[in-house]
Amino acid sequence: MILHLRAAVEQLYAAPPTRFTALRSELVAEARSAGERDLAASIGALRKPTTAAWAVNHFVRSHSDELEQLRSFAELLREAQRTLDSDQLRLLGRERATRVDALADRVAEEAAEAGQRLGAGVAQEVRDTLTALIADEDAEASVLTGSLVRALTYSGFGSVDVADVVALGDDAATDNDNDTGDAATGRRPSLSVLRGGGAGGVGGGGGGGGGADDEEAVDPVDLEERRRSRRAAARTRLQAALDAARGALRSADRQVAVLTARQEEVTEGIADLERRLATARARLKKVTAELDEASGIRDRHEAQEEAARRALEAHDESD
Numbered sequence: 001m002i003l004h005l006r007a008a009v010e011q012l013y014a015a016p017p018t019r020f021t022a023l024r025s026e027l028v029a030e031a032r033s034a035g036e037r038d039l040a041a042s043i044g045a046l047r048k049p050t051t052a053a054w055a056v057n058h059f060v061r062s063h064s065d066e067l068e069q070l071r072s073f074a075e076l077l078r079e080a081q082r083t084l085d086s087d088q089l090r091l092l093g094r095e096r097a098t099r100v101d102a103l104a105d106r107v108a109e110e111a112a113e114a115g116q117r118l119g120a121g122v123a124q125e126v127r128d129t130l131t132a133l134i135a136d137e138d139a140e141a142s143v144l145t146g147s148l149v150r151a152l153t154y155s156g157f158g159s160v161d162v163a164d165v166v167a168l169g170d171d172a173a174t175d176n177d178n179d180t181g182d183a184a185t186g187r188r189p190s191l192s193v194l195r196g197g198g199a200g201g202v203g204g205g206g207g208g209g210g211g212a213d214d215e216e217a218v219d220p221v222d223l224e225e226r227r228r229s230r231r232a233a234a235r236t237r238l239q240a241a242l243d244a245a246r247g248a249l250r251s252a253d254r255q256v257a258v259l260t261a262r263q264e265e266v267t268e269g270i271a272d273l274e275r276r277l278a279t280a281r282a283r284l285k286k287v288t289a290e291l292d293e294a295s296g297i298r299d300r301h302e303a304q305e306e307a308a309r310r311a312l313e314a315h316d317e318s319d
Contacts, residue, residue: 004039005039005042005043005168006168008027008031008039008042008043008046009046009147009167009168011023011027012024012027012043012046012167013049013054013057013146013147013167014057014058014061014146016054016114016115016116017048017049017051017054017116020048020049021048024043024044024046024048027043028040028043028044031043046167047149047167048149049147049148049149049150050122050125050149050150050151051116051118051122052118052122052123052125052126052129052150052151053129053148053149053150053151054111054116055107055108055110055111055116055118055122055126056107056126056129056130056143056148056151057146057147057148058107058110058111058114059106059107059110059111060143060144060146061146062110063106063110066103066106067103067143067144070099070100070103070130070133070134071133071140073092073095073096073099073134074133074134074135074140076092077092077093077096077134078137080092084253084254084257093268096131096134096268097268097272100127100130100131100134101127103130104123104126104127104130107126107130108123108126120279124276125151126151128151128152128153128154129143129148129151129152129153131154132152132153132154132160133152135154135160136154136159136160136162138159138160138162139152139154139160139162142162142165142166145166145167145168147166147167147168148165148166148167149164149165149166149167150165152165156266156269
């Protein structure tokens with residue numbers, strides 16, 4: 001007896017697609033017979049998963065160990081994106097497509113063993129879902145529920161839309177932390193004017209009177225102190241300028257790394273679309289050739305039919 005909605009979800013989304021609707025009706029009937037009208041309504045509202053969603057759910061439930069390898073790779077890629085490691089981003093970006101294709105093939109194999117063969121379009125939806133898992137933690141959490149109702153997609157920008165993708169609603173809350181580093185600010189040093197001892201100069205003995213000219217004499221020690229102070233102030237200003245330039249460079253590096261990663265994602269998406277277009281064109285060419293051949297055969301049979309009909313009519317008229 002089903003006593004709560006989550007148990008119903010576990011049964012329904014583990015069942016083959018051909019069994020989903022009938023099983024849902026059975027569970028609704030059980031809940032109603034137990035007097036659980038609200039539960040019956042909730043079970044009846046559960047959506048049947050698409051073929052791609054079912055295939056991913058089936059794989060999650062039966063081969064979580066293989067999925068764990070993709071999750072570990074996803075963590076590496078996200079960490080590279082957080083740290084803006086451009087070299088690592090390029091390396092992992094190239095590896096991503098290979099890993100997604102390999103796991104998508106495994107998903108298709110397991111689905112076929114369960115009696116559900118995946119067509120080209122459904123297989124692409126599986127790849128899109130795995131790509132979204134890598135790109136977004138909320139998408140990963142949604143996939144791991146094993147109760148997807150539709151495939152996920154990732155455009156290459158921003159987060160993945162996970163609204164209404166799992167059986168129990170939008171459980172995977174989006175909580176993206178936008179970490180923005182504070183720009184380094186150069187603070188001007190607090191400078192003070194160092195006064196000399198001009199007015200109170202020390203009188204020298206022998207050969208020099210302490211007249212008005214002596215009042216403007218500068219103590220050599222005080223002069224050196226002033227020189228060091230000016231050099232220290234200049235160095236402080238130069239260091240502040242260097243720090244500001246380094247901060248601006250780091251900001252520019254971050255932007256370049258992010259945009260480079262996005263460019264590679266879009267480029268990969270274009271390459272995938274071009275491959276799919278090439279496959280579609282090849283299929284069109286093949287079907288067109290088959291159609292031309294079938295049309296020619298039909299035309300010949302039509303001519304034969306026409307000739308036979310005329311021969312019969314001529315025979316009948318001669319009687």
